[in-house]
Amino acid sequence: MAKKIAVLPGDGIGPEIVDEGVKVLRAVAESFGYRFAFRFGMVGGGAIDRVGTPLPQETLDLCRDSDAVLLGAVGGPRWDDNPPELRPEKALLSLRKELGLFANLRPAMLFEGMEQSSTLRPEVLKGVDLIVVRELTGGIYFGEKSRERLEEGERATDTLVYHEWEIERIVRRAFDIARGRRKRVTSVDKANVLESSRLWRSVVNRVAEDYPDVELEHMLVDNCAMQVVRKPSHFDVIVTENMFGDILSDETAILTGSIGMLPSASLGDGSFGLYEPVHGSAPDIAGQGVANPVATILSVAMMLRHSFGYEEAARAVEQAVRSVLAAGYRTADLAPSGDLAIGTEEFGDRVAEAV
Amino acid sequence: MAKKIAVLPGDGIGPEIVDEGVKVLRAVAESFGYRFAFRFGMVGGGAIDRVGTPLPQETLDLCRDSDAVLLGAVGGPRWDDNPPELRPEKALLSLRKELGLFANLRPAMLFEGMEQSSTLRPEVLKGVDLIVVRELTGGIYFGEKSRERLEEGERATDTLVYHEWEIERIVRRAFDIARGRRKRVTSVDKANVLESSRLWRSVVNRVAEDYPDVELEHMLVDNCAMQVVRKPSHFDVIVTENMFGDILSDETAILTGSIGMLPSASLGDGSFGLYEPVHGSAPDIAGQGVANPVATILSVAMMLRHSFGYEEAARAVEQAVRSVLAAGYRTADLAPSGDLAIGTEEFGDRVAEAV
Numbered sequence: 001m002a003k004k005i006a007v008l009p010g011d012g013i014g015p016e017i018v019d020e021g022v023k024v025l026r027a028v029a030e031s032f033g034y035r036f037a038f039r040f041g042m043v044g045g046g047a048i049d050r051v052g053t054p055l056p057q058e059t060l061d062l063c064r065d066s067d068a069v070l071l072g073a074v075g076g077p078r079w080d081d082n083p084p085e086l087r088p089e090k091a092l093l094s095l096r097k098e099l100g101l102f103a104n105l106r107p108a109m110l111f112e113g114m115e116q117s118s119t120l121r122p123e124v125l126k127g128v129d130l131i132v133v134r135e136l137t138g139g140i141y142f143g144e145k146s147r148e149r150l151e152e153g154e155r156a157t158d159t160l161v162y163h164e165w166e167i168e169r170i171v172r173r174a175f176d177i178a179r180g181r182r183k184r185v186t187s188v189d190k191a192n193v194l195e196s197s198r199l200w201r202s203v204v205n206r207v208a209e210d211y212p213d214v215e216l217e218h219m220l221v222d223n224c225a226m227q228v229v230r231k232p233s234h235f236d237v238i239v240t241e242n243m244f245g246d247i248l249s250d251e252t253a254i255l256t257g258s259i260g261m262l263p264s265a266s267l268g269d270g271s272f273g274l275y276e277p278v279h280g281s282a283p284d285i286a287g288q289g290v291a292n293p294v295a296t297i298l299s300v301a302m303m304l305r306h307s308f309g310y311e312e313a314a315r316a317v318e319q320a321v322r323s324v325l326a327a328g329y330r331t332a333d334l335a336p337s338g339d340l341a342i343g344t345e346e347f348g349d350r351v352a353e354a355v
Numbered sequence: 356m357a358k359k360i361a362v363l364p365g366d367g368i369g370p371e372i373v374d375e376g377v378k379v380l381r382a383v384a385e386s387f388g389y390r391f392a393f394r395f396g397m398v399g400g401g402a403i404d405r406v407g408t409p410l411p412q413e414t415l416d417l418c419r420d421s422d423a424v425l426l427g428a429v430g431g432p433r434w435d436d437n438p439p440e441l442r443p444e445k446a447l448l449s450l451r452k453e454l455g456l457f458a459n460l461r462p463a464m465l466f467e468g469m470e471q472s473s474t475l476r477p478e479v480l481k482g483v484d485l486i487v488v489r490e491l492t493g494g495i496y497f498g499e500k501s502r503e504r505l506e507e508g509e510r511a512t513d514t515l516v517y518h519e520w521e522i523e524r525i526v527r528r529a530f531d532i533a534r535g536r537r538k539r540v541t542s543v544d545k546a547n548v549l550e551s552s553r554l555w556r557s558v559v560n561r562v563a564e565d566y567p568d569v570e571l572e573h574m575l576v577d578n579c580a581m582q583v584v585r586k587p588s589h590f591d592v593i594v595t596e597n598m599f600g601d602i603l604s605d606e607t608a609i610l611t612g613s614i615g616m617l618p619s620a621s622l623g624d625g626s627f628g629l630y631e632p633v634h635g636s637a638p639d640i641a642g643q644g645v646a647n648p649v650a651t652i653l654s655v656a657m658m659l660r661h662s663f664g665y666e667e668a669a670r671a672v673e674q675a676v677r678s679v680l681a682a683g684y685r686t687a688d689l690a691p692s693g694d695l696a697i698g699t700e701e702f703g704d705r706v707a708e709a710v
């Protein structure tokens with residue numbers, strides 16, 4: 001049976017990079033004898049313009065009827081002044097919530113030969129290979145919000161709520177992931193200030209008892225924001241709540257160089273997942289064929305691994321990316337000025353070929 | 356009239372570093388003919404042990420009756436498992452709230468010759484001179500908290516509340532500070548998710564109209580966490596809410612090297628302020644006379660400037676620190692291994708002498 005993949009190109013460079021992801025999946029199908037059925041859907045700003053909502057019901061239905069989702073990117077200045085419900089990013093939040101995608105996996109690793117595109121010293125980058133496991137459907141993102149006009153002016157409120165079971169399932173996921181890696185979990189919270197962090201910490205300690213083979217440490221979020229810059233190689237698996245995860249996963253992403261290189265997976269309870277590059281829609285370079293498709297192609301590798309269990313194919317894609325980079329090919333964002341850069345399509349072709 | 360300074364040494368290395376701060380203030384008094392009256396108070400873990408609360412009423416009264424407060428550091432493993440109300444850090448939160456210290460100023464600058472203690476490449480550090488202006492008495496730190504036991508397990512809640520007037524006063528402070536600097540304000544929020552951030556952004560835009568000479572940009576917190584690592588020299592004044600400020604000010608602190616070097620000021624409406632090093636109580640090296648007193652001494656400089664208006668003396672202290680560093684003197688945390696390091700006291704002596 002063919003694996004059904006919902007493809008949501010989105011805005012800006014989304015369509016260009018998603019094309020290369022699909023191209024690579026086609027190459028995988030051919031090399032490994034797998035079958036994929038691609039079905040396209042609208043999302044983000046384009047969907048707002050065409051049908052008046054960033055996540056049309058038919059797109060949601062399409063995702064629900066699929067084995068995995070490949071998403072490009074959403075957003076652009078055109079929609080920046082829209083009210084919250086009519087902003088492209090709203091589609092991401094709704095997709096996460098509606099599809100139950102509570103676990104966001106954001107690996108940050110160094111690609112050989114890419115050391116010079118990081119702002120960190122090469123010796124600090126040595127051995128960096130970490131993954132941020134971010135809770136994605138709870139916390140302050142989804143708590144009650146309000147705005148009131150009082151006599152002395154306006155007041156705005158957001159609410160950070162966590163249930164024990166929400167914490168438990170993401171923390172277990174993190175420990176499971178650590179078992180397949182260097183067996184070290186750093187749980188990040190702000191237990192000296194937040195009640196939700198104190199609950200978080202107690203759940204982490206309880207879950208940890210089931211994983212005596214995994215080393216656990218707790219770290220305050222402010223300290224963690226320092227330590228990932230000071231000694232990134234210290235970290236293996238970082239697990240944290242939604243907002244801290246948003247901040248820390250972007251911070252760690254930049255450490256190793258271009259955010260154009262890094263993939264993400266958003267998973268639920270089963271094998272279904274949504275895969276997307278970490279970077280945004282980059283409207284300034286959209287349509288020029290110069291966008292870096294690596295993050296999307298590596299997201300495809302994550303899809304092969306986490307949603308389909310095609311581990312060998314996943315590695316083949318990752319290896320193909322590595323070999324194309326090792327051969328010196330770069331898109332413009334990574335090419336040292338003066339060097340000749342290749343375009344989005346050519347990069348995708350070369351990876352597909354290598355697969 | 357003598358300026359009344361409440362001195363709260365606190366825990367760990369607090370007493371050692373505060374001694375050097377006082378020493379430098381005495382040198383300032385002598386050189387410039389100023390008069391300071393020092394009065395000491397208990398705070399933090401030591402206060403818990405002695406009188407059962409991290410912030411005794413008499414300490415609070417002492418602060419209220421002073422022109423400025425010099426604080427060392429609080430906390431240590433000994434009190435880590437205490438309930439929230441009996442933790443040393445609680446004293447910091449209470450001091451801020453009780454004394455109305457809503458503006459936390461955290462400058463991060465590069466000291467000449469210190470480039471090698473940063474993990475960032477020297478060329479990235481060039482020109483880094485930024486200040487984080489953090490809201491310190493509102494937001495999720497002080498909103499309602501609760502913990503409930505439901506049928507399906509526990510639930511914890513924190514509340515992020517901001518009033519228009521709270522936002523306005525900290526934002527005005529940031530714009531005022533920017534006027535004395537490079538005239539660029541970066542306001543950091545998460546307006547694509549949080550209602551409080553949307554209020555924040557609208558207040559910032561309104562206040563900005565009164566400062567047409569200052570350039571304003573808005574940045575999302577996740578992006579900012581990246582950009583401060585990618586291009587720290589881009590920033591001049593960063594203004595943000597309490598929790599984002601906690602994270603970003605620690606992240607920016609580490610950029611330029613040792614957090615042992617960086618001061619902070621917490622200010623209210625008038626000239627009264629609390630001054631403390633950014634670093635913690637470092638219980639592992641307490642009592643050994645090896646702690647770095649630079650952050651405390653530079654906090655003293657901020658006190659001279661912001662609370663007393665002694666600009667010339669403030670500069671003299673900063674210049675003294677710079678000259679001692681330029682002469683090659685370092686405490687152990689900064690001395691390249693193998694080099695001879697000097698102790699806390701000797702460092703303080705040399706700065707006092709230079710003043």
Ligand SMILES: CC(C)[C@H](C(=O)O)[C@@H](O)C(=O)O
Pocket residue numbers: 089092093246547548577
């Ligand atoms: C677009 C925004 C709502 C989103 C988030 O904050 O989760 C993004 O930053 C991300 O990390 O996917």
Ligand SMILES: CC(C)[C@H](C(=O)O)[C@@H](O)C(=O)O
Pocket residue numbers: 192193222444447448601
């Ligand atoms: C100790 C803690 C409560 C405090 C804070 O989060 O404000 C500290 O991290 C700081 O930045 O002064």
